[in-house]
Amino acid sequence: MDKKNKKSRTTAFFNVIFSGAALMSDGYQSGAISFVNLALSKIYGDVVFNDTVSSRLSYAMFVGCVVGQVFFGFFVDRIGRKAGLVTTTVLVILGAAMSAASSGVTSEGLLWMMVISRGVLGVGVGGEYPCSSVAAGESADSVSPGNRGKLFVMVTNFMIDFGYVLSAVVPVILLAIFSEDRLEPVWRLVLGLGILPPLSVLYFRVKMGETAHYKKNALKKQVPYLLIFKRYWKRIFAASFTWFVYNFISFPNGVFSSVIISQVASGQPMIITAAWNILLYAFYLPGCISGAFLTDKIGRRKTLVLGLVSLGVVGMIIGGALDPLSQNCFPMFVILYGIFLGLAEMGPGANMGLIAMEMGPSSVRGTCYGIAAAFGKVGATIGTVAFGPMKDNLGLRAPFLVSSGIAIATGIFAWFAIEDISNEALGAEDVAFKQYLKDNGYDTSSMGLDGHTDTDKAEVTSIHQVSKTDDKL
Known part of the structure; x- marks a missing residue:
């Protein structure tokens, strides 16, 4: 290998690593709000922190994500991968800092500042998706030819899932330090520590170069969007709809996991509830790893469908047997719930970002990816808003049964609508x-x-x- 090729491969390697690393913030911040919801409900009670406020706080980040994904999808194609990565990193740092420092003359004012701060954070986190995923995907071929799917999943979705696990570990450590009687420093530190992942990669992103695919195929002016739409609309629709459904199912179950566990295991101390959440989120990791290895072995479509149908079956079991599980065998409930979330990561979690990244050409890859990812976050927003009323009016089994039926139906749709893209394509x-x-x-x-x-x-x-x-x- 000559010096030029060796340098190019080294550059591509660092592009992959530092493109995906800050996606940990998405998993951490999305998971952390689960504990924060529980903590704020303990501090302010149901009168101030009711289901409406809880949902508003949870979906503020998702709404910001939609804005960030669409805007930075265009930005990363028109301006450049590097500029997008640096800008989104700064926004994530700013939004996380504002969230942790939220204050107000009244409790309602503090909560509204937190909602706005989570929106700013969401714009940055949403922008991370097209910026990080596109840059990582385009550089992966130079690092490990033939293993783009595996490498892409490990530096993007695995980092998101690892962020979720950290978001469950950190509250347990902080509760052990401060105790359940001093929850304000706990929730502020939980949110504030989300600054560390983006801050750790900011310098390296400033030093990054553009990817080889983008250098060769950038399309910065007079973009023929009508021609692009005619050629790729079926792929964009299939990816957008499937991602919408996946996030509709998975995000509420992740965001409200602490609340669900707290309700099923009523009467347990908060630190015990938070500890159970670590076990629950830990299922994300083997799910993601198995999806990473399957996606290059059997293809994106088969792995996606396998995950959707399997989680649908497990969700039906949880919904059907919720009462005996919660009353007589709570650990088995947590394990089945974890398998449910892990299968979601194995199938759509590992593959939706990959499918969206691969469905368009380098010239408009960020735009296509951003549109599909934005539909995914719309699904997350609607699912998060619908979760509370569904749980209150129909019981806790309803979200599992509804999610499972939708997942199986979407698996059938994806089998016919999603097109496999080879590693060489x-x-x-x-x-x-x-x-x-x-x-x-x-x-x-x-x-x-x-x-x-x-x-x-x-x-x-x-x-x-x-x-x-x-x-x-």
């Missing part, structure tokens, strides 16, 4: 996309950061791998 799709633009009268001479569209022989010979799918688009 990114470069080939870029070539096919340029040819498609030329065939429709678009001047491609300005594409690329250097103003040229030369392609290497490997990409030209691989165009035949995607030509068979053109009729489907």
